[in-house]
Amino acid sequence: MDAxxxxxxxxxxxxxxxxxxxxxxxxxxxxxxxxxLQDSERSVSQLADAVxxxxxxVSQHLAKLRMARMVRTRREGNQVFYRVENEHIAGLVRDAIHNAEHASDGIPAHHRAAESTITPIIPITGSGQRR
Known part of the structure; x- marks a missing residue:
């Protein structure tokens, strides 16, 4: 590729x-x-349980992610809720996980989920009956 x-x-x-x-x-x-956090906001205690x-x-990790502008917060009373800063961050994580799935044997989970939503096409003959 040239300049x-x-x-x-x-x-x-x-x-x-x-x-x-x-x-x-x-x-x-x-x-x-x-x-x-890719689809919803969560509190520190919810995240601690999840991971x-x-x-x-968890709070220390979230503080680093916040300083790097990868998550943002919302305060409700004395509780702080975290969410991903933007779709680009969520996409990076999703792409990294999906790429890791491709490195393993078999069909990656994200492809299996997509395949289960595909409806097979069944040809119909000229008489209206399925083949």
Whole structure:
């Protein structure tokens, strides 16, 4: 590929932010937390139960994810609820998990789920009867 077909150069600031996002994703607990948050917001205690980790450890991971602008919070009384910052973060985690599923044997779970919703097409003959 020559320089004329490439897009504009990436700004250093964007590259550094992307590196920080991947650094945050290089931890199994954080992947699990973001996976739990991809479709709904949750409290620290709900997340701790979901990932099987103590609340204080989950809080520390969430603080790092918040500083990296990967999650945002909403306060309700004395409880804080977390959610994924945007669909791009959720997509990164989903794509990483789906890619990992492809590395294992068999049909990946995300393909099995899609296949179960496909309705088979049954040809109908000219007389209106199925073949």
């Amino acid at each position: 004329s077909t490439q897009g504009p150069a990436l700004p250093d600031e964007q590259v550094e932010l992307a590196v920080e996002i991947f650094r945050m994703l290089a931890d199994g607990t954080r992947i699990r937390l973001l996976w739990e 099987g980790k103590p609340g204080p450890a």
